[in-house]
Structures are given as structure tokens and as C-alpha cells.
Amino acid sequence: MQLTRNKEISDLEVIERYLQTRDSSYFGILYKRYSSKVYAKCISLLKDEARAEDAAQEIFTKIYLNLAKFTGKSKFSTWIYSITYNYCIDVIRKNKKNKNVFSDEMERAPDVIDDIEDQELLLMRVDRLKIVLEKIPEGDKAILLMKYNEDFSIIEIAEALNKSESAVKMKIMRAKQKAKAVYNDLFKEN
């Protein structure tokens, strides 16, 4: 009964009730709603269960400590996932020697940049898309997932990554190019 009632309460109502009462069971509701999704994103980006567990724990602690700062301007899921991507990219960067996690940080930009149609990526077969996402730099994978899986706007991605909108647009363009190049290398002749 309690669970059924909890399902009817929106995230924003749960947050408001938590902030009014400081009853940790309300934070528990949010944890139950989002823990598996956050954990799956952490494993998908970090590719290591132990690191993903640590990351998920840190992310939920951050959410708990900053819950009062959530204004409801965006959806709660957008807020929570932007913290997730931001944290995972930081972890990846810290564990890399050269600190570069995006294509545009690793390679010189080509003289002419052709923008790739979204449909070219969205219609890739899932099994192939999975392989492509494993082959491209982790930052590129994260930014493509933010755009096409979470449907984040450019502004939301910019806020999540602490970058300018133009830098985000460039990163998306380079990530799409990289994904297409990997796809062509692996599957074009088949």
C-alpha cells in the first residue's frame, strides 16, 4: 500500500516532503527509483563493477547533499543523470594518463567538418551500435548517450560537462564522426 502510494508521488513532491520533514525514507524512495539506472550508466561508462559501485555511491551522496539546490527547472531525472555523467567523466579522466576523454581532445580537428545526420546513428543496429560505443573514446560515448538516450538539450549537456554550448556542439559533431568512422571500418563492407 505504502509502495503503491509512493509510486503516485512525483519526484518533486518527494523532494519537497523530504526537505520539509528530513525523513530519510523519502530519500529512499528516490534511491529506489533511480539506483538501477544510475548504476547501469556507471558500469556502461566505467566498464568496471567495483569502480561503478564506488561511483554510484558517491553520486547518491552528492544528490543527497545537493537536494535542496534542485530547483525543479529541469526534470529530476535530467538533474540526476547529469550528475552521473559528469562524475563518470571525471573518474575516467582521473584514471587516464593523458587526461583526454573526447575525440576533439585527442585528435587534430579536420579542416572540413561534415555534420552527420542523426538518423545515421539512430538507425544503427543495436548489436553494432554496442560495438561502436565500446570502440570510441569514453567521453564520446557519454556525450552521445546524453544526447540520444537521455534527450538532453545542448544547454543541459553544457551544464553537465561545465563547457560552453559551442564546445559541446563541436564535441557532439566529432563524436558522431568518430562513431561513423568506426562503424564504416567494422561493418561497411558487410
Next chain:
Amino acid sequence: MSINNFKRFMEEEETRIGEAPNRIDANVQSTTNFFTFAGNLIEVFLPRVLEAFVAMTGGSNREYDDQKKRRTPDNGYNGPRNFPK
């Protein structure tokens, strides 16, 4: 709007990975309990500790000063002890 293959990919990943381990829940709970406890501690005891510290270092206690201000001459004040009767 039709589902795109990025969403399908992530759905498959979530199904494959399943629920987050209980360890994470336990650790998050203990961390949040600690912060709640620390917050309550600060909220309840810190003002008292500060007042005691101020009093010990010779400063004035605002609550005590307010009480003094509220006293009228005939309310708790008997005049100087050596005042001739």
C-alpha cells in the same frame, strides 16, 4: 515518437546489469545517516557551545544581557549591600 537504438541499447544494458547491489544502498544509507546526525548535532549543540565559549572568554551572553535589561528597579534589585538603612 519511435524509440531510437540508443534507447534500446541502454534498456538492454539496464536489463543485463539488473538491480544495483545492496552494498551501495547500505553504504549510501550509512553516509546519509551520518550527515543527518552531524546536521542535528550542529543545529542543536553548536549555538550552546558558542555561548559557553563566549561566556568563558569574558564576553557577554546575549540571553543573560536581555534578562538584565528586562529587570525593573524593584524586581530583583535590592540596592547596594552597604547602603545605610
